[in-house]
Amino acid sequence: MAMATASTRAAGFTWPNNDLSRAPYRVYTDPDLYALERERIFQGPTWNFLALECELPNPGDYKATYVGDAPVIVARARDGSISAMVNRCAHKGALVCYKRRGNVREFICVYHNWTYDLAGNLTGVAFKRGVAGKGGLAADFQPERHGLEKLRVETCRGLIFGTFSDDTPPFVAYIGAELAANIDRVFPKPLKVLGYHSQILPNNWKLYAENNKDSYHASLLHVFHNTFGVVRPNMGGGVKISNSGWHHLSYTQRVSLGDDEVAREKVRSLQEQYRLKDPRMMEHRLELGDNITNAIQTVFPSLVVQQILNALAVRQIQPKGVDRTELVWTVLGFEDDDEAMKELRLKVNNLVGPAGLISMEDGCVGGWVQRAAKANPDATTVMPMGGRNVEASEGSRITEAAVRGFWKGWRECMGF
Amino acid sequence: MAMATASTRAAGFTWPNNDLSRAPYRVYTDPDLYALERERIFQGPTWNFLALECELPNPGDYKATYVGDAPVIVARARDGSISAMVNRCAHKGALVCYKRRGNVREFICVYHNWTYDLAGNLTGVAFKRGVAGKGGLAADFQPERHGLEKLRVETCRGLIFGTFSDDTPPFVAYIGAELAANIDRVFPKPLKVLGYHSQILPNNWKLYAENNKDSYHASLLHVFHNTFGVVRPNMGGGVKISNSGWHHLSYTQRVSLGDDEVAREKVRSLQEQYRLKDPRMMEHRLELGDNITNAIQTVFPSLVVQQILNALAVRQIQPKGVDRTELVWTVLGFEDDDEAMKELRLKVNNLVGPAGLISMEDGCVGGWVQRAAKANPDATTVMPMGGRNVEASEGSRITEAAVRGFWKGWRECMGF
Amino acid sequence: MAMATASTRAAGFTWPNNDLSRAPYRVYTDPDLYALERERIFQGPTWNFLALECELPNPGDYKATYVGDAPVIVARARDGSISAMVNRCAHKGALVCYKRRGNVREFICVYHNWTYDLAGNLTGVAFKRGVAGKGGLAADFQPERHGLEKLRVETCRGLIFGTFSDDTPPFVAYIGAELAANIDRVFPKPLKVLGYHSQILPNNWKLYAENNKDSYHASLLHVFHNTFGVVRPNMGGGVKISNSGWHHLSYTQRVSLGDDEVAREKVRSLQEQYRLKDPRMMEHRLELGDNITNAIQTVFPSLVVQQILNALAVRQIQPKGVDRTELVWTVLGFEDDDEAMKELRLKVNNLVGPAGLISMEDGCVGGWVQRAAKANPDATTVMPMGGRNVEASEGSRITEAAVRGFWKGWRECMGF
């Protein structure tokens, strides 16, 4: 419609100097851009994490989740196939699933009892012939045109992804073989959910998305982190970036480099040396066939795949408004974990999550940017570490290349 | 003023295909449309319920209420006449009445002590001559031009209505004689307030307005309801709609029809048969001279007149923002009720209100639409039951005609 | 950028009839005007109170505050000079100070450890050479261009002010010698902070700014006030207004005038005479060399300087959104107060602050205007007391001249 909607209001937005190393603060605060992201990013040519296959073991199992801030249902059909559809009745728009999980034969909207099969096709309309020959459906009503809005689904190593767009390439092509390899690496065998965390971030979703791609901050913000050698700038590792620039992997290996650059810096985070009374939460059983201690991978726009020692998780970013974001952690182990391994994972998970000793800072720092951002929406951030472009970096994580890659993806989707 | 206000921002809005059986979700979520509704609907050519005459028995009695989200005072003057005016001082705009009810000789604004008579005329300006000949009112000040903004008032069977517009037809002409007859029917004698409920609905006001006109949902959403035969699709009754389409009446009679259509449906709501341990709350004393068990009437845009068995009430819809609505229930009996009748009404009222066994669902279902609506504001609902037009329906309530009538009224007021 | 920002959306706003004695309610409710005020008023040619010198006695002392709703740091440097800068890191925009006060050697942003000196100059970038020769700053990065955004600072009698604009005249020229004299009068010697109050006002910041300039309301809204002769219309005093009209001083002296005008008014506030059981909180030690009991001074846009008997304070207005304002009270005494004087001030402060017996009404009345304002944003207030212009008034405070002066300042800054 012609009205001044978000898209027309935001239409004039332009990216300053076409420079990926500066982002205007407005991108974090403008409700019109937020509305446009729903349409052009989350409902655009992107793959969005929906659920894990192990969460839907049986036919009829469903889970209600979100893509962007749009409510979505993911379900397993009788034939074992997985479908995803918008959680909005085709009749008057009520949530079809108002419970977060369940097992059903069919979906029944409680408002007027319209029914849908597990793939979202309309199968029944209450009183479609009316009563006593009076009332009932309009003659021209075509049930096949009134199913739930469907998403295209792909799975990868037990992770279920959905997309609204026909143009989105196949998942592996989307993230690239090099990054796909890390998903194979972290999830080599059947998964088991150990539990969930949900963390409310008082900031725009992109500030958290950037944070994950920001390999520069890890050793500087998270002191507990490097004080105990989980990640230190002087360990091996690097940053891989997909050709598109949209996705990344940052990883660490136990390989020592010269300490001198570090010594040269007066890094707050190395000022006090501090020892644990009970180091059991830092134990690491090498289980993935390599010496990588730490691997953080992003799938644009909304997924983070995490390996921190033996703490495995996927993190889903759910925008809840221009300045509010829900981060949903699904914490994982393997089906074949023995009791000792399960106990180890539970202890190591003290490091991550909303109360994580090495991750809690990410919960507040985005809010600090959000609060400062509104001082002047037309000023910009600067991201000059590791140059101005989007290239991978072997052996060093002191770069903002992956963050610049995020903005490349954002601009390509948004058309700015 | 020329600035890009709600009206200019929303100006481009157009209704899809001029089709009353589809409404774009944007109408529930757009703050500019919400602002325009204030001006074009609530302050437009509509009658809005203000209070009951029995709430203002004595001269000087006043009640503070709302029309749309504009604060309004309704008061009884010395001569017994009833006036209504905007609850905003003509000086600097403070609420003149900051208490919800009271009895006063005149209205005194506490900020600078300007005074108004019970009809809202400015009667006094503190220190209008200043002090010691200094200060005081500008020479050109004309008190008669600075009263409170007045509404035109009409009463009908003890109900008080107000309108901001000179173009609104007389009340009975506004709703039509056929629907006016139901007000005569439900309120045949002096009323008595048994109490109030206030219910916060987490949704746009129109979702609740539609819900009342949606005779299709009653037997499907409200299970308690039809399990106990208060309304069943196979009872008699029907839907009356004013010629304008704006207003409606849905009613039920104890007259049995063939059950077969019902049998043919697998209606969730009939699946479990369920009996009350204490049926006293379902007792019905026929008191209105007919066998109508249930009559729900709407007066566009904001009033619902309710008879459910012996539970009588008026419900006033007060928008509180684009996604928040207050529903104010004034629960009624008759002045001449004996103790037994009063006790019966108190018990029957377990069925309605925010905790009502047959009405509570309407409190949450609108919120479920509101949450789903934002997934895509340009998608539309469909309302195909009983055709695409706005006609009354004898003997069946399985129609959305009255809801389509609501959208007819909305479009005519909004000019879309 | 060209997008439809606040400024373009609000661009069409015009002031009705160029008349300072009427303000459209939209100015209190429109988020686009609010955003524009940030840029054109708070970051425009105005002086904004930041802190008191006595709050920053030592080098390295800092305080986090706000100018408008922009977070700002004020700090004392090694050389004793005072600087102010936006509390937003030049890198990715985190709050540099996330604590409200402290003492530091330098400012360290915790996110990536960039460091700034006490004047806000960038002094360090973590890993600027990367690690092992990999990563690090882009070659073209110029540290001197990436300091914190600075404000220009001036002090007056221990009060610290900051401005974003180069065009703001020197502080004394800004408020004028006549009003500057009152700051000399109230703060003649070294100050001591007795404590702070913070009060959330449920209204637009301008409603509180007007309230302070509104010498008309004092004797009418604040009954406790004049019942006990702190301010009565029949005492001496008057209203001084700067030549610009932006700033004002309203004061009262113990000099009796004829009571007749007052007698003629039936002022609610004089209806009941009421005596204190314990009058100690009303004691007044003349300490400023005159018989002025009460002096309220405003510095446009955000400061109030208060003397009420021996209760001295500065009040800073911090907008927190179009309909929410924080009022920060810094309650003062003199360094050389003896115990008795300190105790007297603590008792007298029962009269002011969020629980102040003569000031609490100002906490709610603005909210009453805010709630009534939205009834119709295009209606206007009227301010006819003391004419239509902006002139000072000897001997009477029954005038709205200073409020009209506020709107003169607002229009000149906003360009409407």
Place this chain on the structure above:
Amino acid sequence: MTIDSAALDHDLALRLRVEDFYAEYSHTIDDDRLEDWPGLFTENGTYRVTTRENFDSGLPLALIYCDGRGMMEDRISALRTANIYEPHVYCHLTSALRVLGASGGEIRARANFTVLRTMPEGDTTIFACGRYFDRLIEEDGRLKLRERLAVLDSRQVDTLLVVPI
């Protein structure tokens, strides 16, 4: 301070038992053991939830009015089998308990209460706060409510009221 030990024991015992009863009432609801809730009342016990607005004006309308255990059981069956609502949990906080007196085997007591409601999405809000006015008696060694009147401070109910307060 000197005290009459026997009287003290008695008062303490009573206070202890009433406090335990209030705690048990809270846990019964907060644990979602709603089928046990009617059993906290006597067979003819009454349960009313109303608002200060109605209570202070002497208006008889209640949000919930159960006259006897049967109506309470009907409410619970209805919310289990018939009513539609988004599942949610309560957290009851009671404070300022006073045993106002005990005579003829009936104990009069009052307390302040707050109910925090948490929705599946995770938002926790103050769903209700107000005052309980109660009459209790002892039945086969257990305290039961002969009457509970819950007066809500607010006029408003957010969304709907289905689980007892």
Place this chain on the structure above:
Amino acid sequence: MTIDSAALDHDLALRLRVEDFYAEYSHTIDDDRLEDWPGLFTENGTYRVTTRENFDSGLPLALIYCDGRGMMEDRISALRTANIYEPHVYCHLTSALRVLGASGGEIRARANFTVLRTMPEGDTTIFACGRYFDRLIEEDGRLKLRERLAVLDSRQVDTLLVVPI
């Protein structure tokens, strides 16, 4: 666990009486029986409400500072006759009561408190929470406050503070 019954009785009695006093304090305010509030203090009792911000910095300013019952009575008369504000009600919740000690006939106690404020429109918010630090004595058989210091956790007061905490 063995216990000294006499000491126990004494402690229990004291705890019981202090708890009852706190409950009565809450009901006196929450029932809007404000004219009775000064009587909960001794003739020269003091009542101060301040914030953690001021308290932790050793700043003497209080939001309310009543030095003796007279000033308390003046506050109540003022809010009844002079002050203008939107009528509202409080719901006090107190918890974590500790009797810290009793010596020389003076009892030192503390507790956490929360005040939920409900406005006529129906919105209920956390108006204040924090800590009471009290000194009580017995006067003709009743406990009275010689000193109550209420330290609010928040720096901020929403709108205004007129009814005592």
Place this chain on the structure above:
Amino acid sequence: MTIDSAALDHDLALRLRVEDFYAEYSHTIDDDRLEDWPGLFTENGTYRVTTRENFDSGLPLALIYCDGRGMMEDRISALRTANIYEPHVYCHLTSALRVLGASGGEIRARANFTVLRTMPEGDTTIFACGRYFDRLIEEDGRLKLRERLAVLDSRQVDTLLVVPI
């Protein structure tokens, strides 16, 4: 109502001590005496904070899982020296305390809790509410927690959880 005075004394004494312990636990945290918090547990005591979502589904993940006092002390040292967060304070409210039983020197108890969090800017919110499930024992005359399980009603944690619940 007749009561067995000895049993009563014992129950009362136990209730009194458990209540005092809960109050002390609240004040230890709310006063920011966090270094004393691990001492409220036995050497091998466990402390877990989880959500109803995980608890009701039998999922073992916790937000905080301290297996022994050492891990508790590490948490406290970390928040003092290593972790970055905006300073804030808690106000604990506990209610509906029940001593469920005492056997073999171990006391089982439960209570409802609410934690109000106040930030430096002044906003106070319901940070958490839910249920404590506890096992306590007596060690050299003081009660200590052998196990505390805090089950949060909400799935969500706002911003971060650093100070124990």
